[in-house]
Amino acid sequence: MSERGAPVEIKPEQAVAEAAALGEKLARGAELFAKLRDDEVAIATTPKDEVWRQDKVTLHHYRPLAPVAVSPPVLIVYGLIGRYTMADLQEDRSLVRNLLKLGIDLYVVDWGNPTRADRWLTLDDYIDGYLDGCVREVARRHKVAKISLLGICEGGVFTTCYAALHPDAVKNMVLTITPIDFHGDTTENRLGHGFINLWTRSLAPEDIDRLIEAHGALPGEFMGSVFSMMTPMRTLMKYNLDMLEVMDDEKKFLNFLRMEKWIADRPHHPGEAAKQWLKDLYQDNKLVNNKFAINGRTVKLSDITMPVLNVFAKDDHIIPPATSQALGAKVGTKDYTELPLPGGHVGVFVGGKSQALLGSGIAKWLGERQ
Amino acid sequence: MDPAEYMKALAELWGQGSRSFMAAQQTMLHDMAARFGKAGAGVPAAAPTNFFDPQAVTQANETFSRLWSSALELSQTFARNLQHGKEPDPLVSGLLGRIFDPSAWFAGTDGMDAALNRLAQGPRLADLWNTERQMLNVFNAWTALRRRSLEHNTVMLEAWLKAAGSFAKMLNERADRSEALGSWRELLALWVETANHVLLETQRSEAYLKSQRELLKASTDLRLAQQEVGEFYSQMFGYPTRAELDDVHKALTELRREVRALERAGRERATGKPRRSGVAKPAPSEEGPS
Numbered sequence: 001m002s003e004r005g006a007p008v009e010i011k012p013e014q015a016v017a018e019a020a021a022l023g024e025k026l027a028r029g030a031e032l033f034a035k036l037r038d039d040e041v042a043i044a045t046t047p048k049d050e051v052w053r054q055d056k057v058t059l060h061h062y063r064p065l066a067p068v069a070v071s072p073p074v075l076i077v078y079g080l081i082g083r084y085t086m087a088d089l090q091e092d093r094s095l096v097r098n099l100l101k102l103g104i105d106l107y108v109v110d111w112g113n114p115t116r117a118d119r120w121l122t123l124d125d126y127i128d129g130y131l132d133g134c135v136r137e138v139a140r141r142h143k144v145a146k147i148s149l150l151g152i153c154e155g156g157v158f159t160t161c162y163a164a165l166h167p168d169a170v171k172n173m174v175l176t177i178t179p180i181d182f183h184g185d186t187t188e189n190r191l192g193h194g195f196i197n198l199w200t201r202s203l204a205p206e207d208i209d210r211l212i213e214a215h216g217a218l219p220g221e222f223m224g225s226v227f228s229m230m231t232p233m234r235t236l237m238k239y240n241l242d243m244l245e246v247m248d249d250e251k252k253f254l255n256f257l258r259m260e261k262w263i264a265d266r267p268h269h270p271g272e273a274a275k276q277w278l279k280d281l282y283q284d285n286k287l288v289n290n291k292f293a294i295n296g297r298t299v300k301l302s303d304i305t306m307p308v309l310n311v312f313a314k315d316d317h318i319i320p321p322a323t324s325q326a327l328g329a330k331v332g333t334k335d336y337t338e339l340p341l342p343g344g345h346v347g348v349f350v351g352g353k354s355q356a357l358l359g360s361g362i363a364k365w366l367g368e369r370q
Numbered sequence: 371m372d373p374a375e376y377m378k379a380l381a382e383l384w385g386q387g388s389r390s391f392m393a394a395q396q397t398m399l400h401d402m403a404a405r406f407g408k409a410g411a412g413v414p415a416a417a418p419t420n421f422f423d424p425q426a427v428t429q430a431n432e433t434f435s436r437l438w439s440s441a442l443e444l445s446q447t448f449a450r451n452l453q454h455g456k457e458p459d460p461l462v463s464g465l466l467g468r469i470f471d472p473s474a475w476f477a478g479t480d481g482m483d484a485a486l487n488r489l490a491q492g493p494r495l496a497d498l499w500n501t502e503r504q505m506l507n508v509f510n511a512w513t514a515l516r517r518r519s520l521e522h523n524t525v526m527l528e529a530w531l532k533a534a535g536s537f538a539k540m541l542n543e544r545a546d547r548s549e550a551l552g553s554w555r556e557l558l559a560l561w562v563e564t565a566n567h568v569l570l571e572t573q574r575s576e577a578y579l580k581s582q583r584e585l586l587k588a589s590t591d592l593r594l595a596q597q598e599v600g601e602f603y604s605q606m607f608g609y610p611t612r613a614e615l616d617d618v619h620k621a622l623t624e625l626r627r628e629v630r631a632l633e634r635a636g637r638e639r640a641t642g643k644p645r646r647s648g649v650a651k652p653a654p655s656e657e658g659p660s
Contacts, residue, residue, distance in 0.1 A: 014553055055626060119616065120623035129630050192570040202579035207587055214593040216616070229573065233566035 022244075029247030041257040044085035046096050048108070052137040056112030057130040059137055062100055069103025070367050072144045072171050075134060076108040079154020080126070080269045080277075081223055083262070084108050086349055087152065090258050093350040098359025104366065105142075109134045111267070116216035119271040124295045126273060127161045135162070135169050146171035146306075148366060153177050153319065153345075154277065157287065160327070161294055164303040172369050173304065174362055176311040177319045177345055180301075181288040181326030182281050193317045195230045200282040208278050218274035220266035230317055259350070288326050301330035309365045311339040311358065313348040337365060430520040437527040444534050504599040511592035518588040522581040525572065533568035537561055 052059035059075075076096070078084035087108075088096040099106055109131065114121070138147050148171045151159025156178025163170045183201075185194025212218065228235040234242070246252035269277070286292035292299045308331055312324040321340065328336055339361050343351040348358060540560065544550065551557050572578050597612055604611040610618075 018554055116616075117619045118623075120620045125623070125627065129627070133630075191567070191574075195573055198574065199579065199582065202583055203586070204583075207583060207590070210590045210594070211586065214590045214597070232569040232573070233562050237562060 025244065025248045029244075029253070032248065032250055032253060036254075036257075041254060041261055043090065043258050043261055044088045045091070046088050046094060046100070051107075051141065052134065054130060054133055056114065056118070057134075058110045058112065059134045060108050060110065061141075062096060062106040062108070064105070065097065065100040066103050068105045070105070070363065071370050072147045073105035073107060073138055073142055074099070074148045074150050074174075074366065075138055076106065077131060077149060077151045077155035077159050078109070078111075079152065079156075079158065080111055080114070080267065080273065081154050083265050083267065084110060084152070084155075085265065086262055086346065089262060089350050090255065093255070093355060095349055095359055095362075098355070099363055102359060102363035104363055107134070107138050113267050114217060114270045115268065116271075119212075119216040121270040122272045123158070123161075123276045127158050128165065128295045131158055131162050132166070132169075135166070139169065144171075145169070148172040148174065150174040150362070151176065151178055153179075157281070160287070160301070160304070161292070161299045163306065164299045164301060165294060165297055167303055167305050170306050172307045172309070172366060174309045174311065174365070175324070175327070176358075177313055177316055177324065177348060178310070178327075179281075179319045179323040180330070181323050182283075182285045184288075184323035184326050185320045187322035188320060190317075190320065192230065194320045194323070196226060196318060197282060197320075197323070199226065199229075200278055203278075203283075205279050205283065208275055212271040212275055215271070217268035217271045218278075220268050223269065224263070224266045227318070259346075288330065290330075301327065302332035304331045305333050307335035307337075307369050308333055309337050309339060309362065311341060311348070311361070313343050313345055313354075314340050315343060316345045316348070318345040335369075339365075430517045430524070434520045434524045434527065437524055437531065441527055441531055441534070444531065504595070504602055507595040508592065508599060511588065511595040515585070515588040515592050518581070518585045522585050525575075525577050525581045529568055529572040529578075530565075532572075533565040536568060537564045540564065 046065075047063045048060040049063065050058050051061045076084060076087060078087070088094045091097065096106060096108070111126070111130075135147060135149075139145065146169055149159045149163065151157070151174070153176070156175040157180075159173060159175060160178065160180065163173045182197060185197040215222075243253075243256060246256050280286045280292055284291075287299065288301070290298060290300050290302075308327070310324060310327055312319070312321045314321060316324075325338065328338065339357075341348050341354045341357055341361075343354045348354045537560065541551075551560065601611045601613060603609075
């Protein structure tokens with residue numbers, strides 16, 4: 001028991017013990033840091049081969065890790081914010097490896113590194129052009145009329161639009177952490193959740209136009225700073241507290257560094273496509289209201305007639321669950337399944353708890369719909 | 371030097387430096403305005419007089435300085451009182467000084483500000499004084515960015531003060547209940563939790579969102595003003611301008627789009643199965659917002 005007036009009573013022996021433990025941790029960390037090599041923090045190492053290319057976009061086919069047990073093949077579609085490598089961060093935290101081991105034949109599209117020269121590319125180009133090219137190529141290689149799509153985040157929106165516009169080319173659609181109702185953050189209104197939605201709505205459309213006019217793109221580092229704002233104290237403490245916590249444990253420290261590597265690899269988002277993303281979707285919420293158009297055709301969610309698996313993270317602060325779940329009431333199929341998983345936006349892909357659930361959940365669902 | 375003393379000295383130096391800088395710039399601007407007035411032809415007479423708002427910058431600066439002093443005082447009080455009843459240990463004071471350093475909130479949560487500044491502050495063209503009008507626009511935009519940055523930092527500093535107040539209240543309540551914190555780790559965890567909550571609340575406030583938006587607009591204005599200077603010199607020396615390159619890229623994007631449409635049409639003719647698809651539309655208009 002302590003007396004009034006002493007809110008902090010740290011005993012000398014406690015302070016000494018803490019200091020000693022810290023000293024040991026630092027020493028072990030320094031030793032570990034000195035022997036680390038860059039290839040030890042390599043990400044996205046699952047072997048794959050480039051099979052198609054157009055402009056800066058490449059399509060890759062993963063080499064199988066088990067006999068193919070599920071047909072047709074699956075194309076992973078990530079968005080233009082961040083990179084697909086999150087789905088294959090490291091050997092024991094890899095959706096890609098988990099799916100391959102469960103007999104899924106897997107492809108992934110890499111959008112490359114857009115620069116100002118790609119300023120005029122629109123979402124129409126990505127969805128109806130490049131993604132369509134990838135889908136056709138996979139279908140051609142396997143001599144099938146339809147393939148399955150697995151969309152992640154913004155890539156899930158691409159997938160949704162594509163499936164609505166080309167239902168004849170999509171066998172099954174799996175969405176993960178995908179926003180459909182961009183104003184759905186107001187449903188729960190949880191503190192710290194849905195800040196990007198709120199922040200984007202606080203801008204005037206002309207602010208976004210001028211930003212793109214000035215930079216020709218939505219700069220990757222700009223989006224990175226917006227994401228950092230969403231976890232303010234974590235960002236503040238990341239390199240002095242979080243890193244300190246793990247730096248004497250090789251496995252945890254490597255995990256930390258690999259995640260940092262993924263975070264740092266943030267490509268620029270082509271300008272005109274960014275305008276559509278921020279104004280048409282985040283501000284005007286056109287997708288869920290069936291008002292979003294690609295190449296002059298309205299994306300009607302009721303045209304999504306193939307089976308749909310919608311995976312969301314229960315604690316996703318970037319894409320709050322309600323923004324994803326809105327799809328259920330809008331699709332034109334009765335075969336609609338939701339898979340809520342523990343963890344946050346990135347945790348659902350790399351977190352220990354969801355590792356066992358995500359890959360197996362998707363593979364089982366696909367296997368039942370061959 | 372004690373971290374708190376260091377911060378105080380830094381704040382004073384910073385404040386003094388800013389005031390001197392502002393005074394110098396105002397003199398320079400008035401001088402330039404007079405020169406423009408005399409030059410007359412080809413330069414809009416009204417441009418130099420209403421493009422700069424020194425009062426607004428000074429006001430933003432003063433508000434920030436006042437809050438900064440309060441924050442420093444509170445930070446020092448924490449460092450003193452948390453070692454209640456003991457001879458202050460300089461090492462512990464140093465540690466507490468760093469934990470409760472309000473400036474860390476700008477270093478850590480100021481990513482947006484830093485990113486915007488990095489993006490906006492391209493090549494320095496301060497020596498090119500023969501294009502006064504464009505350079506004045508650049509300077510005006512830079513000053514506006516500084517003002518907006520100060521305003522945003524003021525919002526952040528207010529949040530720090532609020533977090534520090536909540537933290538102190540919680541410590542006192544613990545003391546009342548005779549539940550003293552027994553380790554630095556516990557102390558830090560309580561601070562992180564308290565501060566995080568306040569920061570997240572702040573981010574949802576109208577003041578925060580407004581200052582963010584103004585900061586974004588100011589950085590964009592600066593970038594566009596710099597590009598105007600760049601365009602002038604590119605034209606002068608016969609280099610391709612940004613606008614010309616944008617035109618070329620736009621044409622290339624449209625050509626690629628047409629190629630894809632032709633390929634698709636060819637496939638459909640060959641298979642006799644037209645896929646439901648729209649017509650490739652031209653790239654959006656280049657005209658920027660007014």
